[in-house]
Amino acid sequence: MDKRLLVLASGMFAIGTDSFVVAGVLPQVSASLGVSVALAGQMVTLYALSYALLSPVIAAAAARWPRKRLLLTGLAVFVLGNVVTALAPGIELVLASRVLAGLGAAMFSPTATASGASLVPPEQRGRALAIIVAGLSSATALGAPLGTFIGGWLDWRATMWFVAAVGTLAAAGVAWRLPHIPTPPPVSLARRLAPLGDARVLLTLLTTWLVYSGLFLVYTFIGSSFDRATGGSARMLAALLLLWGVAATVGNLAAGRLTDRYGSRRIINAAIALVALDFVLLPWTSASLATAVPALIVWGLCGWGLLVPQQHRLISITPAAAPLLLGLNSAAIYTGVSMSGLIGGAAITWFDRHALGLVGAAFITVGLFVAEWAQQRIATDRQPASAVAAPSNTGR
CATH class of the missing domain: 1.20.1250.20 (MFS general substrate transporter like domains)
Known part of the structure; x- marks a missing residue:
């Protein structure tokens, strides 16, 4: 298994954990911030919508960026968004921070999958994509349950710190192990x-x-x-x-x-x-x-x-x-x-x-x-x- 693909998968693991773990701590967020569960649930909606809507916009705006820089910047924004969530005193800033975290995910995820596919011969492209996407799916098996456990053991803010820590480790791996990847023509x-x-x-x-x-x-x-x-x-x-x-x-x-x-x-x-x-x-x-x-x-x-x-x-x-x-x-x-x-x-x-x-x-x-x-x-x-x-x- 190409270790460069594992580095990219680790970033997808962080993004996937953030996607799935929030649902497990919504009751705590609701009680802590004094809002309804329905309103707290908009954390999931805003993160997903931010990711979905900003992916093509960011891809165009950062088309000339080196791929490694774009990956690292995306993870940095993602980590910052989760840190703000963990520190936010009210629901307004919490919801805004989810948009920021979604922006970081939008910068990283499509770039990671495309970069991984470019690192291997065409006949191995399916396996390369599988390894990278496995980072996302494994977040449902490991990241989300562990984050939910941390939230029950401590509180929901500790869960967000956990997500930020996972993103930081992924960024360190990208910086250390990922080689230079040619930048595609700007679009x-x-x-x-x-x-x-x-x-x-x-x-x-x-x-x-x-x-x-x-x-x-x-x-x-x-x-x-x-x-x-x-x-x-x-x-x-x-x-x-x-x-x-x-x-x-x-x-x-x-x-x-x-x-x-x-x-x-x-x-x-x-x-x-x-x-x-x-x-x-x-x-x-x-x-x-x-x-x-x-x-x-x-x-x-x-x-x-x-x-x-x-x-x-x-x-x-x-x-x-x-x-x-x-x-x-x-x-x-x-x-x-x-x-x-x-x-x-x-x-x-x-x-x-x-x-x-x-x-x-x-x-x-x-x-x-x-x-x-x-x-x-x-x-x-x-x-x-x-x-x-x-x-x-x-x-x-």
Whole structure:
């Protein structure tokens, strides 16, 4: 395993920990600052929206920056945002600091994935992406549970200090181990958004948004959806989330090798189909611990295993625009994460909380059809014009 990829994965681990750990300390934030849990929950929304909306803007503004400098600056801003969160006396500054932390994540994450892909030969690109993304998924297995434990042991501010410390260690690793990476040609914001006019790219990004909206729609309210399996025990829920995170990490790493071997189409379709079926069954499988365990394993394996082949598909469409496309894909994920709370909250008011998996499955299933639509457009555009033109002399 290339140690340079591990350095980039450590930064993704810090960003992922910040993404997932806040949900575990929201009640403490609410009580400490004297605000409602709903208002405190906007910490998650603002972090995700900041990341999603600022990724293409920062990529254009910092296009001429050396990649290593951009990675280090992103981690520095990320750490600063978490330090401000830990010190903030009121909810206003807390929420502002989440925007700042999201800005740092927007600078680092797309740059890290594109840089990692550029460090290896094309035939190893899937594995390289898997290693880097494994930093993000492993945050669900290690970073978020550990941060939540620290919050319960001390307080929520200690959790934010923990996230800042992880980001600082990642920055030290980048500074020490990562070599110089050539800076790609500068691209304006208009050109960065231009791929949205390519149906292949747009359909692939729409697949990402649909599937991850459906997945996180349930994750945001997992405590309520799985209360029958956990018996209302926070420790049991934490154990299930730990299992989910381990499965997510394994899914990421396996997806890299499988994508290199079988191509992105088979892995994308199989992962989406399996997790859609898994979510259809959630109203019943979440009713007991014995059935909730395999349901969460399938969720983790397939849900996070989808990310690598999606990135691989985007890079295959236009390799020269890899940083741009990966940034847009990350934006699609985090837009889905930020919207999942709103969609899931509305769904709970209309349906039983245990039926939330069916709503998520609807989004995921539509994502499967869009994924295949994207593949058909990719295949058509790769054919020579003579192969797709209709014959003019057949008389039909």
